[in-house]
Amino acid sequence: MNLREYFAFLMVMAGVTFLLRAVPFVLLKGKLSNPFVKSFLAYIPCTVLAAMTVPAIFYSTDSMLSGVLALVTAVVASLFRFGLVGVALVACCTVLFIDGLWPMFF
Amino acid sequence: MFLKGVKDGLPIGIGYFAVSFSFGIAGSKFMSWFLVTFISMTNLTSAGQFAGLNIMVDAAGTFLEMAIATFFINLRYSLMAITLSQKVSSDFTTPYRLLLATGITDEIFAVSMSQQNRVTPRYFFGLMVLPYIGWSLGTLTGAVSGEILPSWITNALGVALYGMFVAIVVPPCKKHLSTLIVVLVAIALSLAFKYVPVLQGVSYGFSIIICAVVASLFGAMFFPVKESDDEP
Numbered sequence: 001m002n003l004r005e006y007f008a009f010l011m012v013m014a015g016v017t018f019l020l021r022a023v024p025f026v027l028l029k030g031k032l033s034n035p036f037v038k039s040f041l042a043y044i045p046c047t048v049l050a051a052m053t054v055p056a057i058f059y060s061t062d063s064m065l066s067g068v069l070a071l072v073t074a075v076v077a078s079l080f081r082f083g084l085v086g087v088a089l090v091a092c093c094t095v096l097f098i099d100g101l102w103p104m105f106f
Numbered sequence: 107m108f109l110k111g112v113k114d115g116l117p118i119g120i121g122y123f124a125v126s127f128s129f130g131i132a133g134s135k136f137m138s139w140f141l142v143t144f145i146s147m148t149n150l151t152s153a154g155q156f157a158g159l160n161i162m163v164d165a166a167g168t169f170l171e172m173a174i175a176t177f178f179i180n181l182r183y184s185l186m187a188i189t190l191s192q193k194v195s196s197d198f199t200t201p202y203r204l205l206l207a208t209g210i211t212d213e214i215f216a217v218s219m220s221q222q223n224r225v226t227p228r229y230f231f232g233l234m235v236l237p238y239i240g241w242s243l244g245t246l247t248g249a250v251s252g253e254i255l256p257s258w259i260t261n262a263l264g265v266a267l268y269g270m271f272v273a274i275v276v277p278p279c280k281k282h283l284s285t286l287i288v289v290l291v292a293i294a295l296s297l298a299f300k301y302v303p304v305l306q307g308v309s310y311g312f313s314i315i316i317c318a319v320v321a322s323l324f325g326a327m328f329f330p331v332k333e334s335d336d337e338p
Contacts, residue, residue: 001163006141012169013158014148016176017183022207025187026200039326041185044318045212046278046285047292047325048153048179049271051317054293055300057268062261070265071272078276085124091269096262 066098111232118213119236123244125152128267130248131260132156136163139249146245150208150238154179156267161311171311178315186215195224202227209234284329292321 001009058067070091077090126146133142136159149155157175161167187210191203206227214234218225252260279286299305299313308316 001137006137006162008169009158009162009167009172010145010148012172013145013154013162013176016173017149017151017154017180018208020177020180021183021187021210022204023187024184025191025203025207025210028188028191035330036326038185039329039331040322041182042331043285043288043322043325044178044182045153046275046289047318047321048157048314049275050289050292051296051314051321052153052157053268053271053275054296057265060264060268067265070269074265074269074272075276078273079280081277082273084121084270084273087273088124088128088266088269091265091272092262095265096258099261100258 061095062099066095069098070094107226107228108232111229112235113232114217115214115233115236118217118233119240121213122237122240123247125267125270126241126244127248127251128263128270129156129159130245130250131252131263132248132267133159133245134249134252134260135264139246139253142249143242143246147242150211150241151180151183153271157311157314161309164310166309167311168309171309175311175315178319182212183210186210186212190215190218190225193219193221193225194230195226198225198227198230206230206234209238211237213237284325288321288325288329291324292317295320 054071057071058064061067061070073094074087074091077087082090129146129152130139130142133145142159145155145159149158154176157179158172161172161175187207190210194203209230214230214237217233218230221229252263255263275289279289295317296313299308299317305313
């Protein structure tokens with residue numbers, strides 16, 4: 001990717017995002033009442049994040065084992081309500097242990 | 107009013123710093139710290155930016171794919187903008203709305219809606235200042251760290267963003283069985299796009315769009331969200 005492509009992609013991404021926020025903010029004064037549309041939009045954040053995480057996390061580190069275990073420990077930490085940064089740290093430590101420390105000693 | 111906004115925005119700003127630090131680390135694998143930071147400064151979205159980054163660096167990524175992916179991932183901001191436009195004061199005129207629309211994020215929206223009074227432009231601007239700075243500065247710090255830290259550390263930090271995604275998705279799944287099922291549908295589709303030979307040709311952006319849209323349509327059809335429920 002060269003610099004020209006970067007700026008072209010950036011303009012598309014930033015432009016669409018801005019229009020999505022600004023157009024309804026300026027023009028729409030009514031209330032959205034369609035339950036189907038509301039439900040669809042309510043589910044979007046979770047489904048996007050889930051699809052982006054699995055299986056990409058398996059390939060995001062030096063070994064697949066650390067990626068898989070990072071997902072497992074992150075899910076467990078989330079169930080115990082570790083919070084955003086806490087869960088991220090647990091996942092990082094898992095990878096640090098599997099890819100960093102484990103090969104050093106075993 | 108401006109200062110009250112700044113004060114209310116502080117915790118959001120700190121949280122954003124941590125998330126965007128991970129985004130900076132992820133981006134530093136592909137481009138210089140300046141270009142990564144500029145994405146954060148012009149977008150102020152989390153999932154949308156990350157998908158966008160991946161489409162950008164994907165050799166098969168196209169502008170149409172970028173536009174459609176950004177549209178669906180960030181469509182929820184339109185819903186927030188509609189709701190917020192009924193909560194703002196009468197002096198929140200069109201020029202202000204155009205200038206401050208970028209501040210409509212999940213967290214800033216939630217804090218604005220929790221106010222007892224109408225939201226004025228001054229308050230909203232104050233509210234978005236620290237999150238914007240935190241988001242940009244966090245990306246910058248992450249991107250620079252990604253360039254200078256040794257690889258065994260950046261390897262570990264690379265999962266931080268995914269860890270945060272997990273931390274966002276799991277709690278609502280624990281609370282609502284319906285959300286868990288919808289999320290599992292999205293994951294099953296995502297796995298299919300990765301491992302089923304016929305589907306492997308679908309590019310990154312389109313596979314995310316299809317997974318999210320199909321799973322969310324499924325959810326809206328079989329498990330409509332009730333008015334009083336928290337957002338899943």
